[in-house]
Amino acid sequence: GQSLEQPSEVTAVEGAIVQINCTYQTSGFYGLSWYQQHDGGAPTFLSYNALDGLEETGRFSSFLSRSDSYGYLLLQELQMKDSASYFCAVQTGANNLFFGTGTRLTVIP
Amino acid sequence: EAGVTQSPTHLIKTRGQQATLRCSPISGHTSVYWYQQALGLGLQFLLWYDEGEERNRGNFPPRFSGRQFPNYSSELNVNALELEDSALYLCASSLPTAEGYEQYFGPGTRLTVT
Numbered sequence: 001g002q003s004l005e006q007p008s009e010v011t012a013v014e015g016a017i018v019q020i021n022c023t024y025q026t027s028g029f030y031g032l033s034w035y036q037q038h039d040g041g042a043p044t045f046l047s048y049n050a051l052d053g054l055e056e057t058g059r060f061s062s063f064l065s066r067s068d069s070y071g072y073l074l075l076q077e078l079q080m081k082d083s084a085s086y087f088c089a090v091q092t093g094a095n096n097l098f099f100g101t102g103t104r105l106t107v108i109p
Numbered sequence: 110e111a112g113v114t115q116s117p118t119h120l121i122k123t124r125g126q127q128a129t130l131r132c133s134p135i136s137g138h139t140s141v142y143w144y145q146q147a148l149g150l151g152l153q154f155l156l157w158y159d160e161g162e163e164r165n166r167g168n169f170p171p172r173f174s175g176r177q178f179p180n181y182s183s184e185l186n187v188n189a190l191e192l193e194d195s196a197l198y199l200c201a202s203s204l205p206t207a208e209g210y211e212q213y214f215g216p217g218t219r220l221t222v223t
Contacts, residue, residue, distance in 0.1 A: 004151075030208065030210070031210055033210045033211070041216070042113075042199065042214035042215055042216050042217065043152070043199070043201075043214045044214070045211045045212065045213070048210045048211060087151060087152065089152075089210075091208065091209070091210045093165075094208050094209060095140060095142075095157055095159070095164065095165070095203070095208060095209030096154070096157070096165060096209065097142075097152075097154065097209065097210065097212065098154070099144075099151040099152040099153075099154075100151050101149070101150055101151040102151055
């Protein structure tokens with residue numbers, strides 16, 4: 001079967017750094033995507049890793065280790081607006097995304 | 110550029126009825142995806158359409174079906190509604206040249222089955 005594990009909830013202080021981990025077990029693997037979803041909003045694409053290593057986009061970075069079936073999303077200089085749910089999603093085939101259950105991030109003052 | 114649009118925003122149906130949800134992708138996007146997001150769960154993949162054809166479907170019963178029109182808009186039909194079908198249904202689209210890892214989502218249709 002296929003599985004994705006990520007923490008259900010994370011709380012962090014404004015201005016701090018937080019890391020959201022994702023481990024996966026899937027039958028196929030093309031890459032790992034991350035999406036952000038605010039309450040009542042639509043998921044929005046954040047990043048994609050197909051190769052091992054760190055990808056940086058502004059305050060957000062995403063890491064992948066294919067050998068460990070593991071990735072993480074790193075959020076720096078946290079802002080209140082970063083409070084949202086974050087989903088990792090494994091691309092198991094062309095145009096096929098398998099989503100995790102999401103991590104709810106709460107940023108506190 | 111207009112984003113992905115979905116209608117209706119909310120839909121209330123009775124068990125056993127049929128529901129039809131609609132989606133218009135971003136202009137230039139030919140792939141449309143449907144997901145179910147039940148409370149506390151992640152996004153469960155339902156269907157993928159591209160160029161008018163169903164390309165893949167998730168682990169859902171046949172009463173979940175849909176189609177894609179020549180203008181690339183799509184509709185999702187859910188027959189014989191059950192209480193557990195109550196969820197947020199999200200539509201997404203992607204560029205024809207992409208591999209689908211970057212999908213653009215609409216705001217969703219909240220389906221409530223009573």
